[in-house]
Amino acid sequence: MISETDTSVTSSEDLTTEEAALEIQDSHPAPEEVILINQYAQKVIDFSSQYGSDTSISYTAYNITGRPSKFPDYGDFPETFAMRTYGRWWDIAPSAMEELQPTNFHDIPIHDFIVVEFEEFVIPEAIAVYETYNPGAIVKIWAYFSTISTWKCLWYSFPDPYVEKRPRIFSPPLKKVALPTKIIRLEFNHIFLDYFTEIDGMVLTGRKCDVGEICDAAAMRKSKKGPILRKLESVQFKLRQIENHKDILKDFLANDLGNFMKEVGLVHEDEKEDNTPPQITLKDLPCEILFKILSYLDLVSIFRTAQVCKKLYDVATDPFLYQEINLKPYWHAVCDEMLTTLTKRATLLKKLDISWCGLFHSITPSVFREFVRCCCKNLTHLRMNSCKFINAFCMEVVGSVCVNLRELCLRNYSKSPSVLNFHCLKNLRFLERLDLFRTQIDSDLLLMTLRYNPGLKHLNLGICNSTVSMDDVAVHIARYNRSIVSIDMWKSHFLSSVGLLSLSQCHDLEEVDFGWCLREEASPGDSLRILLKGCPKLKKVFLAAIRGINDRDLENITEFCPNLEQLDLMGVLGITYDMCYKILSNCRKLKMLDLSFCDQIDEIQTALWRDVFRVSIKRNFVPPDHPFIT
């Protein structure tokens, strides 16, 4: 919990209260004059996912700022921050993507993050997060210390599968770092979530400090010399090189090293029995075996292995081991130096995930461009989600070098549409997956990309900008991308029965997400029936908030969707008990059914169905005063 002190507790809204001077003593806890301040989040700097559209304030990241508005109420409230996904449902969908270089993920896998800024620098004491729906997804908390330009992890834990469904103020014990921060990052793992998790606000509690003094102290520490350097200075040690020093060294290493080691006692004198087989060390193994062994290691360990000895250096820096690189789990450490090193090693690179890297200018665009030029000619998979360092020149080089891309993920580029210049996409011809969730893209460019990539299988245009018409997209797909497998049009615009009719010609479709679409139509009517009939392979159908859907439309699901595994009918007001029952009875492979905010269904029925049909039925939380929804 937030520690209470005897002095002022202020919020970022009224930080004009007088505060006594604070004496900074490095590691000794300050005596009576400690002043702790509490602050609400002031601004969101970055995030990987949100439920609402970018122009909205409902279910969006904006709601984590300021005072909590709903806590201690519990429920699904638009005044909170919610993310787009939860649980494992997206991992088992046809559009699911495997992580690259899975060896990098021996730690807790992170699905989403949010970075918030507070008004004042403080030395962090506690962080409290107000969770108002399905708590328990926060697995790591980081803070950015600008005086040393580094992120430090203040807390982490594996996700807890047994969190009670009650509102809570989550305040785990933090690591002590005596440096000022005002930027906090929360990282989430959704794996045990039953439904969306929602956050109403957060509080950073810390000791107010003078950033200027900390900067000076840090600078002083850097310039301080240690005992060895000081000693060397006092004896005025000068390094002298004798001639042929390299040859003398080589000679010593080859001939005299063994004796030297024996004399010093580093090698045992004991003779071994002659009938034991001669020892084979790692270094004696052929390279192919060493490559195989090292391929089980994560990237950091491979780097470390290179430091062991010359032979292992040769093996561990061989491009063979750098064909698939995932830098996302190292987002906090990826910097220009690392990229420069990789530029030398990764010349056979085929798959790269550099998502989330480069926040606060840790990567320079020119270094990235050099890396792409040297290493990415044969790239087939590129994931660059939420990379803050990307600018128009970066995109240009990607477009001209990486012409063989089969997979391209460019999520969360919503702020700078034309500035980023996605025209590089026009060179691609072999795309099978294109992920533009929350990214602004020019409509003509998108349609052209569809035309040029007939092999496209997975397309994500969720929260696409309103200049792109989904009807146009659908018509194009029906004409040019018949082998499409999954389409995500969540919260996009201008989808109508025209679009649905077009998509009915794509018989390989296994997954469609039309959540919050079809706003202009009363009911999709016949077009939905024709689509479902034309796509018998459909496993996932999301129709959230399509208010016009009625029982007649849903009848088609029971008739034409034998392979259905996931069905989202959130907010579909017209659905009745009988139709639900029919769907559950006919779709024998159904695993998930979202009936939140379907007011004609009540809790008792759904509880019974969960047991009888073994389907995970989602319902919005209803407070105990109103046990039955009418």
Next chain:
Amino acid sequence: MCNKMMKWSDAISGVADGVGGWRSYGIDPGEFSSFLMKTCERLVNCASFNPQKPVSLLAYSYCELLEQKKPILGSSTACVLILNRENSTVYTANIGDSGFIVVRKGEIVHRSEEQQHYFNTPFQLSLPPPGHGDNVLSDSPDSADTLSFTVKDGDVILVATDGVFDNVPTKLLLDTLKEIEGEQDAVKLQMTANTIALMARSLAFDSEFMSPFAINARKNNINAIGGKPDDITVVLATVVL
């Protein structure tokens, strides 16, 4: 039941009057107007809020309706005023027959225009249930009437729903508001607001009274007499510069 909301936050005030006809569809008319005003309040605290464009405040608030998981249906008039303290200017946006008057020295110096399609059918923001889109009047936030004007210290601003303007004759309103010009005591202001609301209520149920509503009805060839029972919301403010 009350189906309007009043919001007073910093220097922003607004009223919204839910259209009662939705009751027969099983829709609570107060939900829509209530949501509209609550969302305006939330948007006001956003960094992107433009204090000189109350129309965009209404527009964004209206758009938020479409983003709710729990659908909010119905329709409502709306009137929003923003006082900019720096240049003593009031920016207003009005859709429908709610409205405001600004009183100075016992006279009305500014007032809103009533927006009606035809008699007793005001302009309204609406979100009909799916399938009823064609039968329902739905005006865009862009059709709001916008006015901006400067105010002086001591001015009285009254924002109210049509329940007030239809029942209380202008002279009676002016006499009441004259008393509190320049008044800074919140309690006195509250009492005056109560008075106006009470007046409107009593007159509404007076079946012999020639109310402003009745006068207007007769102009439209409708033989009406007496007050008009309706929901009443009053927001009262004085300008202090």
